[in-house]
Amino acid sequence: MNRIRINAMEVEQLLDLMERNNFLYPAKKEKLIPVLGAIKQNLQRAFGLPDSMYRTLTFYDGAEQMFASIAAWKYTPSSMIILHLVSNQPVKTREIFFYHILKLAAIEQEPVQAILTYYQPKTRFAHRMFTHLYERRVDEGVLIEPFHFYAFQRNSIDNTQGQNSPSTYNIIKELDRQLVYVNGSAIPGYESSSAGAKKVIKPLVEKWLNKGIQDKERNATSPVGTNNTGRWQIQSIQREDHAAFTDLLQAERGQLYTQALDLEGEDMTLSKLDERYQQQGLTRRRAILLCYARDSGLLAGALVINRGSVGLHFSQIENAAEFIGNSLLSPTELSEVLSTLIQASKEAYADCELEVVPLLIKSSQAEQMSVPGLVFQRQYNLMICNRANFMNWITYLMQEYEKSLNYSVNQSDTMTIEAA
Numbered sequence: 001m002n003r004i005r006i007n008a009m010e011v012e013q014l015l016d017l018m019e020r021n022n023f024l025y026p027a028k029k030e031k032l033i034p035v036l037g038a039i040k041q042n043l044q045r046a047f048g049l050p051d052s053m054y055r056t057l058t059f060y061d062g063a064e065q066m067f068a069s070i071a072a073w074k075y076t077p078s079s080m081i082i083l084h085l086v087s088n089q090p091v092k093t094r095e096i097f098f099y100h101i102l103k104l105a106a107i108e109q110e111p112v113q114a115i116l117t118y119y120q121p122k123t124r125f126a127h128r129m130f131t132h133l134y135e136r137r138v139d140e141g142v143l144i145e146p147f148h149f150y151a152f153q154r155n156s157i158d159n160t161q162g163q164n165s166p167s168t169y170n171i172i173k174e175l176d177r178q179l180v181y182v183n184g185s186a187i188p189g190y191e192s193s194s195a196g197a198k199k200v201i202k203p204l205v206e207k208w209l210n211k212g213i214q215d216k217e218r219n220a221t222s223p224v225g226t227n228n229t230g231r232w233q234i235q236s237i238q239r240e241d242h243a244a245f246t247d248l249l250q251a252e253r254g255q256l257y258t259q260a261l262d263l264e265g266e267d268m269t270l271s272k273l274d275e276r277y278q279q280q281g282l283t284r285r286r287a288i289l290l291c292y293a294r295d296s297g298l299l300a301g302a303l304v305i306n307r308g309s310v311g312l313h314f315s316q317i318e319n320a321a322e323f324i325g326n327s328l329l330s331p332t333e334l335s336e337v338l339s340t341l342i343q344a345s346k347e348a349y350a351d352c353e354l355e356v357v358p359l360l361i362k363s364s365q366a367e368q369m370s371v372p373g374l375v376f377q378r379q380y381n382l383m384i385c386n387r388a389n390f391m392n393w394i395t396y397l398m399q400e401y402e403k404s405l406n407y408s409v410n411q412s413d414t415m416t417i418e419a420a
Helices: 011-020 026-046 090-106 124-135 154-159 166-178 195-218 239-252 255-260 271-278 331-344 387-404
Strands: 054-061 066-074 079-087 114-119 142-153 226-229 232-236 284-293 299-308 321-325 356-362 375-386
Touching: 011 026, 011 054, 011 066, 011 079, 026 054, 054 090, 066 090, 079 090, 090 387, 114 124, 114 255, 124 142, 124 375, 124 387, 142 154, 142 255, 232 331, 239 255, 239 284, 239 299, 239 321, 255 375, 271 284, 284 331, 299 331, 321 331, 375 387
Parallel strands: 079 114, 321 356
Antiparallel strands: 054 066, 066 079, 114 375, 142 356, 142 375, 226 232, 232 284, 284 299, 299 321
16 A cells, blocks of 8 residues: 555646546546636646645556545545545555545544535445445434435526426416316316417416416515515525524434534634635635525524535535425425525635536435426435444445455456546
């Protein structure tokens, strides 16, 4: 392992090797082209951070054409996120991961309390490893949660109430309820209705749509940062919201998630961590928008908006918004809440270099919701492992590394591993 280097490879060479080994495959690279210059600059800056804040480990043997690389950066004050695992040789895959976790577990000046990553379940090595950790966890210290990863255009934030918006779905649903029969015939839905029925429904649809537009104009965003839209009220998190937000987190995500992502306490926006990144010309901060039901005062959902320098994660996790919806609501209500939160997120992304913004929704909720303007990208699993389980992880990787030294290489195992 003495040939593994930390933050030492030239950025251009690193990206070239990632491309040659199909980590930066053509479709991914094409998406990154508009910000590729910024990515190179930000990676170079990140290499100047202490390795307790950022590290890229690399192994490269030009003669044998063996390459392996993995990275991690400080995601919150308590946690590091691992990413960009790429390797073309199974022994090196296990070796570099083993060394990486050893280094993270050994940080003494500010010990890492949790390690997290987003990985695709189809990645065999990562999925097998994290499943092993989860099955042998102690003190409920390992979490695996499936997420749907979406993208939406920033320039469409103000136009998400289109033809197929939740409001329109509600109109059609209400029309179906009110106009069960026209001329003695049942109406299953507007599109399948007879011409005679449509003549009755059309003016009602137009009336309701016009009413919706008028309501939207009356409930425009106020200058003090509170957005009242129909039955929902949006605001940035304040001290008095902490108890309600904590209750939502405990119900929808659990204690490990809350602690590992530092979503409790006085610095949920990561201002102190951001100051440390800014010393190297980078940024890492967070904004939290809350959505309350105006009639009941129920906290209906939250949007945790991550902001960071592009390139720290090639899937732009550092700039992803995560929706945390209240499971007490119906799928239609959750869709309305998310749509309203997305509209309110424009200011938080005002200085973002990305035209397409990532969005994470817990899969169990995403599968029931319908929000226009969202483009599904892929399935991710979020894995969180706390410090009490680091030794289980190290033991597993050590066994895998020793095992891989002696087996005959299977072709499927030599493929590039993409852990994030």
